Amino acid sequence: MSSARTEEHNPLRHPDDKRLPRIAGPCSMVMFGVTGDLARKKLMPAIYDLANRGLLPAGFSLVGFARRDWADQDFAKVVYDSVRTYARTPFREDVWRGLAEGFRFVPGNFDDPEAFQALASTVRQLDEERGTGGNHAFYLSIPPDFFATVCEQLRLSGLSDPTPGTWRRVVIEKPFGHDLESARELNRIVEDVFPQDSVFRIDHYLGKETVQNILALRFANQMFEPIWNAHYVDHVQITMAEDIGIGGRAGYYDTVGAAKDVIQNHLLQLLALTAMEEPIGFTAPAVRTEKVKVLASTRLPADLSTGTARGQYAEGWQGSELVQGYKDEDGVAADSLTETYAALKLEVDTRRWAGVPWYLRAGKRLGKRVTEIAVMFKRAPHLPFSSTATEELGSNAIVIRVQPDEGITMRFGSKVPGTQMEVRDVTMDFGYGASFTESSPEAYERLILDVLLGDPPLFPQHEEVELSWKILDPVVEHWESKRVVPGSYRAGTWGPESADQLMRRDGREWRLP
Template sequence: MSQQPLTGHERPGDACTIVIFGASGDLTKRKLLPALYNLKALKLLPDNFAVIGVAVTDGNDELYRQKITSDIKEFATRPVDDTCWNDFAARSYYVQGDFNSQGTFEHLSAKIADAQKTWNLPGNVLFYLAVSPTFFGKVVEQLHGVGLTTEAPNAWRRVIIEKPFGHDLASARALNEDLSKHINESQIYRIDHYLGKETVQNIMVFRFGNSVFEPIWNRRYIEYVQITVAEQLGVELRGGYYDHSGVVRDMVQNHILSVLSLIAMEPPSSISGDSVRNEKVKVLEAIRPMEPEEVLANTVRGQYGAGIIDGKNVPAYRTEPDVDPNSNTETFVAMKLEVDNWRWAEVPFYIRSGKRLAAHTTQIVIGFRRAPLMLFGQEVQNNITPNRLVIHVQPDEGITLDIHAKRPGPNINITNVPLDFTYADFGEHTAATGYETLLYDCMVGDPTLFHRYDSVDASWRIVNPILDVWHALPARDFPNYEAGSWGPEAADHLIQKTGHAWHHYQIQHKL
């Protein structure tokens, strides 16, 4: 993150009290506290605020301030200024208690009132649920029970909910029904940290801020789209969660389908609020759920075995901590989706994601069609690839456009030339957590980058038939790819059916 305010952020967030449930957890110390500190350092956190942590861990205000001071020194993404941090710590409080106990929430209500009085705060309160999904409904019910979700004309109450939004379509609908008993949809901010990444946000700027691309952003000029989210890490200490989730629930249903909808959506009438979310939902609704035979033909699942990554031996998934030794959970998926509308009819969208793969990378590849007439001979045509646009999301954020150019010399010798842009071209910058923009947007009431319920429902309708078929037909070949590879061979066969191949691009750094 640069030292300047984030693009489009022209004022600090609204003065408010920020309540974090799960205040003693990893997400809070690794992501939320550093993000809030970054906002304060950039003068995007309001001058007047308070932070209240809520968790079951024993503690009090002073012990909590000591803990977060230790945590920020370890996990901050920018140098910590003592004056800035001391003000943040002084405004931080702690409530210890069981989320199932009404007493916890009565204590919280009193703590909020005290903080508002001490710092002369308005009635605005942001609740962040960094807790297990099993507590989402209960926490909101308890907040409602003590009157903490009730809004007033000059006092908003907003609830940020982390993924997963349900385990399947039925549970997602049940969760939404539980939440809607106590709060309105306008109060719910379903967060997807992927949408806080600079390059993901840049997709809209790239598409709609450059007149050269939008006219060719359709089936007439684009032959295919690939989205790859690859991780070298295994499940680490998340085996218990992951073994009941898998990569489809963990990555595809939320992150990847959200990115796909940004790539494929129609131009919105404005760049904020429901205009963008309306267009994203239309894309998801245009992806027809697969029939069972289509699931077998258009999807590939995998599970990693033992292998070598960066010269080190790594274990098989089934031997990871808290994983069933006979687990049938997928750690890799590849699939072909189709967006059945006028812009994208017959253009395949290939997506793949997995753990323990050959590289850590997230990228979007737009494959353009060949020129309709190759004027320079068949041999030249065979030796050059069609134009491709690559959006690098991580670890190196940037954009690559492959074009064709003539090599110097007397003969017509055509070669592929990559045109690269990287965020490093903007100069030195401090790494962000991915949560800064999202926290800020919630404070100012901009829901653009958050999931609305109809998009959650639409994404589950896409993946649910796949999960149903896989559940009915357990994999017989797990583990079917070696750690450190690019996944099972069947994933290559899937994309080769249409004459394509998976691409692995790296940004060429300037010296």
């Protein structure tokens, strides 16, 4: 991909000066679910940080909608507290004052037509008073059970219908259904009200700088692409490990589990980005086309009993703290079979990846918090050294760290200083924090700005969502039909024995992050 073509199609650069980022045009955002943790800890701070970086228009407005008896100033206080506690960028009084002038609040229930008429009136007033230009995004930071109700109310109130030359967009958070059938129904409900290109399905992992850097690593560097295939790669491991438990989310988590919570969306999206062919440009259709090809080519092993693993954390030590097991968490049934750890073996049936296994794992109460993609290479076919010189030599690897310390590590063999020939594994590390003076924006900053700009390359469309459920559904059905009991693992360790067996059957082992 030539640099000229990249610049021409780069949606994040100003059309008149490629060195400058694009700034959102006149618009507002209506946020449903403003009392929730996501809004308070992520969305409101991200909006302030965007304003602080000069990426929002002067008249940008934020409308809160919730079942609260609040006035505009009460909502402003909620946003203020959120910003002061969670914002990434320094607090500036002048930025805050300018942003707060556009805050409005509409009280009401999701099924209350009068509340939505009041919301429509508020939006019209913003067009007149703040110059939002008829452009409005509706952020549904609410449980999926309410998506249909809110979308229908947006339709009935006319809020979903733009006038010529304006836009209306809807933003929905995962989970995108709980299986293929429910995902299709959810997609039908949303796309009956909003056209497909106006629906933005948020996967916050796709806003991570390092996830976006997968494309730069692969396609902007000639040194990697020739070896990014089955001729040189032995296998790929994608890990999302958390050191925390479920907290107070038992009501949600015990009906979902690790596989549906993160593998169906986050990890399969990381697989698609890592395995995809080069897109013709960094545009939504081009990137999506290549990801869809990968997901459509991904298959499960024939024997799901040996090609998957399921676990549940028990009491153990998380650092210096003794933590309780999953079944002892508040709200979890004593006989719960919900997995807090899931691992899968997959294959991507394309010419590039034929025969290369992909191992995905996700879990809570593991050894440390880390999300990474480890591309493990085959051993050198011939080593002209004595066995003692390379006894501890492992495989070369490229490890893309998504969190918490974004960066890339390369592992290779090097001679140990001294008079004799001894080769040992060493690592070369690149960290974003050490290499760039500008700190990485929080994921939601990038994603919200993409919504306001109307640029969806990082957002999964309904076809990707449905293909992901096609991959995962047989696993969940197998576990449920066979009554597969999750294997116990102590908190602070790296998962159940069945996960280690999954790898040992193939003569491999999990990488220790």
